[in-house]
Structures are given as C-alpha cells and as structure tokens.
Amino acid sequence: MVLHRPEAAIPVLRLLCREFATEQYALAQLHHALNTGDFNHLPEASQLTDDLDKVCAVDSMPNKDFVIDVMDQLISRFIQPARLKIEAGENVAPQQLRQLANLSVVLLKSLGKLSDNTVTTIGKLNTTHLERLGALYNIALETGLPGQDHTEISSIRNLLERKRNAILMIEESPLTLENMDEVSRSDRDVVMNAVQRMGWSLSFASQALKNDREVALAAVNQNGWALGFASQEMRNDHFVVMSAVQNAGLAFQFASPDLRKNHDIAMAAVRQNPTALMQMNQELQRDPAIRALVFNRPQ
Numbered sequence: 001m002v003l004h005r006p007e008a009a010i011p012v013l014r015l016l017c018r019e020f021a022t023e024q025y026a027l028a029q030l031h032h033a034l035n036t037g038d039f040n041h042l043p044e045a046s047q048l049t050d051d052l053d054k055v056c057a058v059d060s061m062p063n064k065d066f067v068i069d070v071m072d073q074l075i076s077r078f079i080q081p082a083r084l085k086i087e088a089g090e091n092v093a094p095q096q097l098r099q100l101a102n103l104s105v106v107l108l109k110s111l112g113k114l115s116d117n118t119v120t121t122i123g124k125l126n127t128t129h130l131e132r133l134g135a136l137y138n139i140a141l142e143t144g145l146p147g148q149d150h151t152e153i154s155s156i157r158n159l160l161e162r163k164r165n166a167i168l169m170i171e172e173s174p175l176t177l178e179n180m181d182e183v184s185r186s187d188r189d190v191v192m193n194a195v196q197r198m199g200w201s202l203s204f205a206s207q208a209l210k211n212d213r214e215v216a217l218a219a220v221n222q223n224g225w226a227l228g229f230a231s232q233e234m235r236n237d238h239f240v241v242m243s244a245v246q247n248a249g250l251a252f253q254f255a256s257p258d259l260r261k262n263h264d265i266a267m268a269a270v271r272q273n274p275t276a277l278m279q280m281n282q283e284l285q286r287d288p289a290i291r292a293l294v295f296n297r298p299q
Contacts, residue, residue, distance in 0.1 A: 026051040030103075034073045042078070045102035049109075068125070071107045075129060079104070079136045086139060094140075101140040101153050104133055108156065125189075127171075130164040166190045174198035182206065191215055199223030202230065216240050224248025224272075232256065241265055249273025252280070263287065270294050 026047035033041035043051075079100055082092050125133075137157035166184045169176045174194040177185060178201075184190050186206040192215055194201040199222035202210060209215050211231035217240055219226035224247030227235060234240050236256035242265055244251040249272035252260065259265055266284045269276035274294040277285055284290055 030070065030074075034070070034077050037077055039078065039096060042099060042103065045099070045106050048103060048106050067107055067110050071104065071125065072129070074100070074104060074107065075132050080132055083132065083135050083139065092139075097136065097140040101137055104136065105152060105156055108133075127164050127167050130160050130167070134160045134164065163187060163189060167193050170194045170197070174201040177201050177204040180204075185209075188212065188215065192218060195219035195226065196222060199226035200229060202226045205229075207231070210234070213237065213240065217243055220244035220247060220251070222247075224251040225254075227251045228254040230254075235259070238262070238265070242268055245269040245276070246272055249276040250279065252276045263290075266290055267293065 026043035029041050029043040030048060033039065033043075082097060082100065085092050134157055137153050137160070140153060141157070162183075166180060166187065167190055169180075170190060170193045174197040177191065177194045180190070185204060186208060188209060191202075191205045191209045195205070195215060195218045199219040202215070202219040203226075205215065210229060211233055213234065216226075216230045216234040216237070219230070220240060220243050224244040227241065227244035228251070230240065235254055236259060238259065241251075241255045241259050244254070245265055245268045249269040252265065252269040255262075255265065260279075261281065261284070263284070266276075266280055266287070267290060269279075270290055270293050277290065277294050280290075
C-alpha cells in the first residue's frame with residue numbers, strides 16, 4: 001500500500017502512532033506528550049527526525065497538514081507555556097528549552113524547505129507561530145549550556161524573524177513586496193501572503209514563484225487579472241486559467257494561445273464578462289453557445 005497508494009498509507013501511519021503510544025516510537029511518544037502535556041514523554045530530536053523522514057517520504061500531501069498540526073500543538077502545549085513561565089519569573093530547565101527548540105527545528109525541516117536564505121513553511125505558520133518560535137529560540141540561546149553548538153538554532157531564529165517582519169509588512173500593504181529584496185520576493189510564504197491580499201502583487205514575485213501553481217492560483221482567485229503576471233507555463237495551465245476567467249472574464253486575453261481556443265474557458269470568460277467575446281477568435285465568436293450567453297438568445 002505504501003508503494004502503490006501512499007496517500008492511503010498516511011492515515012494508517014497516524015493510526016499506528018495513536019494506537020501504539022509506547023516509547024518505542026518517537027511519533028507515538030510525541031502524540032502522547034501532546035495529549036497529556038507531559039514533557040517527559042517528548043522524544044529526542046534525533047529520534048523524531050528518523051520517524052518523520054519515514055512518514056514524509058510517503059506523504060503525498062504537499063501541504064503536510066500532519067506536520068503542521070504537530071507543530072501547532074507543540075507551540076500551544078509546551079513552547080508558549082514555557083515562555084509565559086519565564087516571563088513570570090519562573091524557572092524552566094535550559095535542557096527543556098533546548099529540546100523544544102530542537103524538536104521544532106526538526107518539524108520545520110519536515111514541513112518545508114530549509115536553506116541558508118529561507119525557511120519555507122508552505123504558508124501554514126502564521127505570524128503568531130513565527131513569533132513564538134523566534135522567542136523560544138532566543139530563550140534557548142540565552143540559556144544554552146557552555147560548549148553547545150548554537151549555530152543552527154541561531155540561524156533559523158534569524159530566518160524566522162526576517163520572514164515574520166516581511167509578512168507583517170505585507171499585512172500592512174501587499175504592495176511593499178515591490179520594494180523587498182530578492183530573498184523576500186523569493187520567499188513562498190511572504191509572496192503567498194501578498195497575493196492572497198492583492199492578486200496582482202504576483203508581478204513583484206520571483207520568476208520561480210510566478211511559475212508556482214499554488215501561488216498562481218491564490219493570485220488569480222483573488223484577482224483574475226493577475227494571470228497576466230504568471231509564467232507562460234501557468235498561463236497554459238487549464239485550471240489556473242479557468243480560475244482566472246471565472247474571477248475576471250477579460251483575463252482571457254492572458255491565456256496561452258492554445259487555451260484561448262478552448263471552448264470551456266471561453267464559455268466561462270463570457271459568462272463572467274460578455275465583452276470577453278471581443279478577445280476571441282472568429283470561430284469562438286460565432287459559436288452558438290457562446291453567442292447565446294453574450295446576447296441572451298436561446299441555444
């Protein structure tokens with residue numbers, strides 16, 4: 001089943017993690033800890049890495065909701081309470097803070113792409129999540145034991161802080177994407193936040209993200225005219241173009257030459273805006289079904 005239907009294997013793996021909550025399995029330990037709030041059941045980062053590598057290797061779901069759910073619970077059940085204790089003047093063992101930081105790093109790596117320039121979380125972690133993770137890393141670094149290697153946590157802390165600041169600016173005005181550096185305009189989370197608020201801010205995204213199907217869809221669903229800023233490949237994507245013309249019929253003009261001949265897309269375009277007929281070839285303009293939609297005549 002794992003080889004032939006990986007999407008069906010994931011619920012089974014999750015069920016196993018729930019049903020066999022023993023110390024033999026890191027994911028099962030983590031599930032038990034999240035349910036009970038018992039810190040002592042949290043697995044070591046190295047153990048969780050091994051288990052997540054196996055799960056994510058067969059996880060065909062691009063948004064990895066499973067990892068997102070685990071991260072969200074880790075933050076709410078352990079990270080935020082630890083932070084609140086410290087802010088209230090209570091003591092939290094440095095080893096616990098380091099373990100929480102290391103576990104969250106493992107989840108970030110499984111969630112998306114981790115590189116020298118960015119941490120991609122596929123748009124699933126909001127600014128509150130990012131702020132709480134950043135605060136945890138700050139505390140973990142401040143309370144780190146002598147001789148420990150802080151490089152990875154320090155680097156990720158800086159990346160998350162950069163991302164959070166960029167997203168906060170986007171929330172104020174999506175147009176600020178135009179003035180951001182190449183790193184931010186290539187950050188999938190930052191750009192996704194921008195196009196969800198103002199579709200045509202896709203024009204300021206990196207070329208790679210203009211060719212990202214999920215980003216392009218988010219943009220044209222917000223404003224069909226954003227299709228004009230998508231890559232040629234996306235303009236030739238039937239689903240992306242259909243979504244665009246359903247939002248703004250006149251976006252038909254930005255479709256690829258092949259899709260401008262497509263009857264279904266032409267019908268959707270004139271249904272949304274009858275004047276899209278003027279952008280079509282003579283064959284489509286003479287099509288009885290299309291003319292019926294435009295001129296309200298019986299087919």
